Amino acid sequence: MVHGEAWTLKEFFTYPNEYIYWTIQIVMYPFMTGLVAGAFVLSSLYHVFGVKELKGIARFSLVFSFALLPVAMLPLMLHLQQPQRGIEVMMTPHFTSAIAAFGIVFSTYGMIVASELWFVYRKHFVEEALKLRAIENRNLGEHLAHLLFSALTLGAMDLSDAALEADERAVKKLAACGIPVACFLHGYAGFIFGSVKANALWMTPLMPVIFICSAVVSGIALCMLTYIITMEIRKFLAARKKHLYPELPSPEELKSAELQVVTMTAKYLVMFLVAAITLELLDLIFRGYTAMKSWDILRSVIYEKDFVNIFVIQYGMGNLLPFIIFLTPGLTIRRAMLGTSFVLLGVFMMRWNVVIGGQAFSSSLSGFMHYTLPIWPDSMENFKEGLFGALTVAIVPFVLFWIINKVMPVFKDTH
Amino acid sequence: MKSHVWRPLYVVLLVIAAVLVARKIMVPADFGVGSRGYMYGWHRPSNEEQWKQVSVKYRTAEYCKNCHRDKYDEIKKSPHAAINCENCHGPALGHPDDPKSLTIDRNRELCARCHFRLEYRTSGRGKIRGIDPKTHHPELECVTCHWPHDPRKEGRT
Amino acid sequence: MISRRNFCKKSLLMAGGLAIPLAALELFDPKRLLAEKADGKKTRWVFLVDTNKCVGCGFCVKACKIENEVPYDANVTRTWVERYIVTRDGKTHIDSPKGARDGFETTKIDIGEGKFEEIKNDDIDKAFFVPKLCNQCDNPPCVQVCPVGATYQTADGVVLVDRSWCIGCGYCIMGCPYGVRFFHPVYHVAEKCNFCYHRISKGMQTACVDACAFGARRVGNIRDPNDPVTKVIMTERVNVLKEEYGTTPQVFYLGLTKEVK
Numbered sequence: 001m002v003h004g005e006a007w008t009l010k011e012f013f014t015y016p017n018e019y020i021y022w023t024i025q026i027v028m029y030p031f032m033t034g035l036v037a038g039a040f041v042l043s044s045l046y047h048v049f050g051v052k053e054l055k056g057i058a059r060f061s062l063v064f065s066f067a068l069l070p071v072a073m074l075p076l077m078l079h080l081q082q083p084q085r086g087i088e089v090m091m092t093p094h095f096t097s098a099i100a101a102f103g104i105v106f107s108t109y110g111m112i113v114a115s116e117l118w119f120v121y122r123k124h125f126v127e128e129a130l131k132l133r134a135i136e137n138r139n140l141g142e143h144l145a146h147l148l149f150s151a152l153t154l155g156a157m158d159l160s161d162a163a164l165e166a167d168e169r170a171v172k173k174l175a176a177c178g179i180p181v182a183c184f185l186h187g188y189a190g191f192i193f194g195s196v197k198a199n200a201l202w203m204t205p206l207m208p209v210i211f212i213c214s215a216v217v218s219g220i221a222l223c224m225l226t227y228i229i230t231m232e233i234r235k236f237l238a239a240r241k242k243h244l245y246p247e248l249p250s251p252e253e254l255k256s257a258e259l260q261v262v263t264m265t266a267k268y269l270v271m272f273l274v275a276a277i278t279l280e281l282l283d284l285i286f287r288g289y290t291a292m293k294s295w296d297i298l299r300s301v302i303y304e305k306d307f308v309n310i311f312v313i314q315y316g317m318g319n320l321l322p323f324i325i326f327l328t329p330g331l332t333i334r335r336a337m338l339g340t341s342f343v344l345l346g347v348f349m350m351r352w353n354v355v356i357g358g359q360a361f362s363s364s365l366s367g368f369m370h371y372t373l374p375i376w377p378d379s380m381e382n383f384k385e386g387l388f389g390a391l392t393v394a395i396v397p398f399v400l401f402w403i404i405n406k407v408m409p410v411f412k413d414t415h
Numbered sequence: 416m417k418s419h420v421w422r423p424l425y426v427v428l429l430v431i432a433a434v435l436v437a438r439k440i441m442v443p444a445d446f447g448v449g450s451r452g453y454m455y456g457w458h459r460p461s462n463e464e465q466w467k468q469v470s471v472k473y474r475t476a477e478y479c480k481n482c483h484r485d486k487y488d489e490i491k492k493s494p495h496a497a498i499n500c501e502n503c504h505g506p507a508l509g510h511p512d513d514p515k516s517l518t519i520d521r522n523r524e525l526c527a528r529c530h531f532r533l534e535y536r537t538s539g540r541g542k543i544r545g546i547d548p549k550t551h552h553p554e555l556e557c558v559t560c561h562w563p564h565d566p567r568k569e570g571r572t
Numbered sequence: 573m574i575s576r577r578n579f580c581k582k583s584l585l586m587a588g589g590l591a592i593p594l595a596a597l598e599l600f601d602p603k604r605l606l607a608e609k610a611d612g613k614k615t616r617w618v619f620l621v622d623t624n625k626c627v628g629c630g631f632c633v634k635a636c637k638i639e640n641e642v643p644y645d646a647n648v649t650r651t652w653v654e655r656y657i658v659t660r661d662g663k664t665h666i667d668s669p670k671g672a673r674d675g676f677e678t679t680k681i682d683i684g685e686g687k688f689e690e691i692k693n694d695d696i697d698k699a700f701f702v703p704k705l706c707n708q709c710d711n712p713p714c715v716q717v718c719p720v721g722a723t724y725q726t727a728d729g730v731v732l733v734d735r736s737w738c739i740g741c742g743y744c745i746m747g748c749p750y751g752v753r754f755f756h757p758v759y760h761v762a763e764k765c766n767f768c769y770h771r772i773s774k775g776m777q778t779a780c781v782d783a784c785a786f787g788a789r790r791v792g793n794i795r796d797p798n799d800p801v802t803k804v805i806m807t808e809r810v811n812v813l814k815e816e817y818g819t820t821p822q823v824f825y826l827g828l829t830k831e832v833k
Contacts, residue, residue: 001647002646002647002648002754002755002757003755003757003760004755005647009684009685010684010685011683011684011685012666012683012684013654013666013667013668013683013833014684014751015652015668015704015750015751015752016647016648016649016652016668016670016671016751017648017649017745017751017752017753017754018751019754021742021745021746021755022742022746076741079741079742080739080740080741081738081739081740081741081742081755081760081761082738082739082740082760082761083739085720085737085738085739085740086739087437087441088720088722088737088739089719089720089739090434090438091437091438091441091442091720092442092446092457092720092721092737093719093720094453094457094718094719094720094721096453096454096716096717097716097717097718097719097743098717099717099719099741099743100719100720102719107430111423111427111430114423115423115424115427118422118423119420119423122419154419154422154423154425154426155419155422156419156422158419163419166418166419166420167420169420170420192743195717196717196746196747197713197749197817197818198713198746198747198748198749198817199746362751363748363749363750363751364666364751364833365833366664366666366833367684446721449724449725449726449727450613450726450727451724451725451726451727454715454716455711455712455715455716455724455725456724456725457718457721457724458721458722458723458724458732458734458737459721459734459736459737462732462734462736462737463726463732466732466766466769466770467769467770467773467774468770469640469769469770470770471639471770471771471774471776472638472639472779473635473638473639473779473782473783475776475777475782495785497785497786497787498785499782499783499785501635501782501783502631502635502783502785505638506635506638506639524674524675524677527675527677528629528630528631528674528675529627529629529675531675531676531677533628533676533679533699534693534696535657535696535699535700536699537698537699537700538623538624538626538627538628538699538700538701539624539625539626539627539786539788540626540627540628540699540701541699543627
């Protein structure tokens, strides 16, 4: 079986070499980079625009954005037929290709987020390093921790007010620089698809903008959701350990802070959701109105074969339901959880409908290709490009987040 | 620059330096812009020669003519004149050294490629005389009755 | 202190002044002049397909697979032949079973997943065969989208893939409007027809041209005015596939009609 043959069903006339080559991992990649960009924009809303209510979630989303970064590379590594050559994108980039932008944009964004995190956590690093240095006979774990935190301070041990203010100013500047870079990180992903003239569904100048808007939507939604879940865990732990550590905040204190943050963030979520759906509907209406040569087959893909995926799941569950949930007064934490989950589903389906939907019809415009996601990983190829590969990509950021949280704790007040 | 604010920048510069060093090591020295410019000619030029070195499998009837002159002449005077020897005998490769002899494909499917009668009047196919392989002596090889080097002659078994 | 008016005047003057020598560089660039003339190259490979002559025997597909070491049983091919049958009700039926590697063994149209469509001879208005291969475009969209420079165009117009550099991302396969690219099942990199570059560089013809007994396929050099292929392209009514994409394909077709996809 050639690559793609195992999961492609062809109907009517397709060119002999046509298979669905860009599968679940190519759906996961823009989804993950979208989360990265969105999480960063959310964090910047506090650092740059000073939206005070978002302070609690700002640091959280910055760390999460950093945890998501290496994960953004993972679907690409799993998809490439020659993953060990992936580094060539940095070595001999061909900038006429949108994918070549990956190397520069990714590295730039990574460095901005890493630098911003350094400034946010420098005080914590210095305090931890000094604390560990004070211990007389360090065991192996403490010794390694001491090395790590000392290295992370980069030798800048000054914790005076002036130094900390310099940190804050640097954070603000970096967050401001980072917003366009985050937009570029996902805009270029949209350009990857939008510039392919050979694909009638992908080619539209709106694609980069649609991707950016839905990226911000997904980032905000994920941060809200993870924030809520983490707060629930904190509340649970606080209640259990209250008698040991009376200085921990009470569950009531935690709860009220949480709802305020969530309500505030939900406003921004709805704004970007409106932008995203407007552009997508605009694209659809234009295509139907101008009815180019490809419209015949596109119509049967959009309104018949993919009707449920597009209108029921993406637009219905992913857009309409969240609108109702977030715009009806009296938002509760539980409703917010439901709403953000639907939003994430909708954003995922948008990526699916673009990537898989764009390959659902042949370039001959006279045939169809049906994608069956490989479920059970009975071969390396079916693992990498199947359900289990996708699940791996989905779970790794949370694992990384847990690890990074040990070095850069999201809930400790470091200022 | 005394302020500690610049420390991350130094780390960044270090990373960039590392990438440039890696590039020097990993990228072939001749990689660059070709005659078609950066958009269409960004490549490793030595690859062009590699493609030219691919071995030739089919040598064409002109090569067979050198030793098999009689068969060559017979075919060239027959209705099958335009068919290359290797279409039915497989690629010459290093023949006569390797392989010592070429196969003779006597399968019905081979002849049926052209002689399965298709009523396509608007195509060259419609001008080729043919049969329905399912009904026309399905138990025999075509060459039992037809001589492929000159289809006007009777077959030799 | 300079006044605003003077500042604007002086800036415009400076900009204008700078533009002149820079523009002169443009005007008198000898390289560009030569390029615009006829780009000075001696060879530009082109292909000529006569769909009136093609009988759908598939010998070209078989020869190509063997000559270019594409695994015979794999369902990918560097070249293929499509069958078009236009019936009286105005419908066009198209198929290409295994790319016509074994010719067309049945009158039934292969519509995928083991299903076939019966066509009665009396219902046929038109029926013909169309061979397809890489167009070696002058503006190859596949080369434009390669992120690492693994695919490129040679000076004589053939688009090649560097097997040792391709990362297998598949962007070039998505970028080709003609569907000629695929992943090689053994090397796991991008692959496509390259006009048998190893043969044409030695003065031979491509394997498919040699295998075609009906003269439906021909390869030539458009820069050679004495080349018979060049003469046909210059004097007869030829067409190309999907011209609206702006790829400037260099495979020319005789008898290419509106049904062809």
